[in-house]
Amino acid sequence: xxxxxxxxxxxxxxxxxxxxxxxxxxxxxxxxxxxxxxxxxxxxxxxxxxxxxxxxxxxxxxxxxxxxxxxxxxxxxxxxxxxxxxxxxxxxxxxxxxxxxxxxxxxxxxxxxxxxxxxxxxxxxxxxxxxxxxxxxxxxxxxxxxxxxxxxxxxxxxxxxxxxxxxxxxxxxxxxxxxxxxxxxxxxxxxxxxxxxxxxxxxxxxxxxxxxxxxxxxxxxxxxxxxxxxxxxxxxxxxxxxxxxxxxxxxxxxxxxxxxxxxxxxxxxxxxxxxxxxxxxxxxxxxxxxxxxxxxxxxxxxxxxxxxxxxxxxxxxxxxxxxxxxxxxxxxxxxxxxxxxxxxxxxxxxxxxxxxxxxxxxxxxxxxxxxxxxxxxxxxxxxxxxxxxxxxxxxxxx
Numbered sequence: 001x002x003x004x005x006x007x008x009x010x011x012x013x014x015x016x017x018x019x020x021x022x023x024x025x026x027x028x029x030x031x032x033x034x035x036x037x038x039x040x041x042x043x044x045x046x047x048x049x050x051x052x053x054x055x056x057x058x059x060x061x062x063x064x065x066x067x068x069x070x071x072x073x074x075x076x077x078x079x080x081x082x083x084x085x086x087x088x089x090x091x092x093x094x095x096x097x098x099x100x101x102x103x104x105x106x107x108x109x110x111x112x113x114x115x116x117x118x119x120x121x122x123x124x125x126x127x128x129x130x131x132x133x134x135x136x137x138x139x140x141x142x143x144x145x146x147x148x149x150x151x152x153x154x155x156x157x158x159x160x161x162x163x164x165x166x167x168x169x170x171x172x173x174x175x176x177x178x179x180x181x182x183x184x185x186x187x188x189x190x191x192x193x194x195x196x197x198x199x200x201x202x203x204x205x206x207x208x209x210x211x212x213x214x215x216x217x218x219x220x221x222x223x224x225x226x227x228x229x230x231x232x233x234x235x236x237x238x239x240x241x242x243x244x245x246x247x248x249x250x251x252x253x254x255x256x257x258x259x260x261x262x263x264x265x266x267x268x269x270x271x272x273x274x275x276x277x278x279x280x281x282x283x284x285x286x287x288x289x290x291x292x293x294x295x296x297x298x299x300x301x302x303x304x305x306x307x308x309x310x311x312x313x314x315x316x317x318x319x320x321x322x323x324x325x326x327x328x329x330x331x332x333x334x335x336x337x338x339x340x341x342x343x344x345x346x347x348x349x350x351x352x353x354x355x356x357x358x359x360x361x362x363x364x365x366x367x368x369x370x371x372x373x374x375x376x377x378x379x380x381x382x383x384x385x386x387x388x389x390x391x392x393x394x395x396x397x398x
Contacts, residue, residue, distance in 0.1 A: 005040070005047055005068060015045035016113060017092030017173070020069075020100040021082035022051050026058040028102040028214040033067040036106035043110055051100070052086030054078070080188025084181060090173055098125075098168040101213035103136060111206050112170035121175045121201035124161060124193070125168035130207030137210060138223070145227050152231065153190065156238040159197045161205060165189050165230070168208055175201060180306055186226040187233040194237055198309050237308070243295035250288030257281040258370075262363060275362040282370045289374060293381045300388045326382025333375030340368030 018036040022029060033049055040047040049069040053061050054077055061071045074085040087095060094116045098104040104125070115123040132142060150164040167189070179195040181188065196203055235242045258281040260266060265274045302308040344364045348356060 005037070005049075012091070014048050014092045015094065016040060016043070016047040017090035017095045018047065018049045018106060018109070019083070019086045019090060019095050019097040020049075020051050021054060021079060021086065021097075022056055022060050022064070022100045023054040023082070024056045024058045024060060024217075025100040025215070026056075026060050026063055027216060029060050029063050029100050030067050031102050031214065032098075032100045032106055033064065033069050036109075037068065038107040039105075039109040042107075043113060045113075048091055050086055050090055052082040052089070054082040076184060078184035078188075079186050080181070080191070081184040083188055084184075087173060087176060093173060094170060095173050095176075096168075096170040099213075101215050103211050103213040104168040105209060105211065108208070109170070112168075115204055115206065116170050116172060119202060120204045121172045122192070122196045122203045123170040124163065124203065124205045125166040125208040126161075126163040126205040127166055127208060127210040128162045129205060131209045133209065133211050135212045140223055145223065149190075149227065149230050149234070152234055153194065156234055156241050157194050157197050159193065159203070161193065161203070163205070164193055166208070171196075182307075183233065185229055187229045190230045190233050191237075194234070198237075200309075237302075239295040239298040239302070243291045243298060247288045247291030247295060250284045250291065252288075254281045254284030254288060258285065258367070262367070264363075265359070275359050275366070278363065278366055282366050285370055286373055286377075289377060293377065296381075296385065297388065300385070304388070323382050323386040326378055326385070330375045330378035330382060333371045333378065335375075337368045337370070337372030337375060340364055340371065344368065 018040065020029075020032060020036075025032075029051070033051075036049050040049075049064075049067075051061070051064040051069050051071045052074050053064070053071050054074050061073075064071050072085060072089040074082045076085075083097060086097070094113060096106075096109050096112050098106065112123045112125075127137070128146070137146075146163065146165055150161060153159060153164045154161060169192075171192075176192065176196070179192070179199060181191050181195065183191045193203075258278060261273060261275070261278040261281065265272050267273075299308065299311065303310060344361060347361070347364075
């Protein structure tokens, strides 16, 4: 049995949309569309081929129409912008997307559709579990960029994927639209996978073959710029790894070194550590605490704005850590800091405000300053968290 292409001017739904973002792909577009027809005709379902044209000037839209594809013009430049507009314009229940550079074989898309029909929401192609033909992927991308970014993505978001950035993937249109994807650049590929995982959507992988693209011009992808954009997006969507874990590590290390140095100087080999190191340990505690509060602020803001899903741990935290608890802890630390400061001032007064013995005085002053600063930070953060919490509860209750 064969697939049936729906009329190009019809607005009726179809089962499958083959989506290709396009920016000056005249050399390869017709071949990709032809292969897409072949792939769809192997399946007994209606389909359309949709080209999301991102401002081509080489006649790509005319080639697409003459090859039996529908074209939607996307004035906002960017890989993500083109795909987002294409997904919104798609008439299919399922969408299979890939680049129009002939590096992916659209005639072999049946396994993607079968997985979608079996209940998977996002079906990723995997070049690393399949085959990468010679010359199909630059050395840095194959052995450095993709493996590292995929590993970071799996670590940050607890996925188990082998290829985070494969351009060939299939998905349930409405489920992906519900994720409210926002990026307009190459990081759109990461955003889709990350948000799908965070939302608990059912994801699987299919081994595929990556072929050398058929273009004579350089690709739109820029190795270092786009690699950084993917990494930046992952960090911004994981407050735990960007703020929380580094903050706790700084506080732990700073506290450990501080407690070690409070009684007096310590000598390791021929190196003596004294109040100068104690001062840096104090700084680590303060910066670490600030980083931890940023993690909480960012998480709450992201949940309120719909960037991240609801977090049960965060909800439970607000049941116990209320404004009054934060104020009590903050004021206790402020009192401890004031007590240490008053004690140091009294010792100075007993010396008629003359010169002080530096190391002994700093061993008292530094902990006092840390307590005062932490106390003030906790008080201010508690008020701010209370405001965010009110906004968050209002949003949740709507």
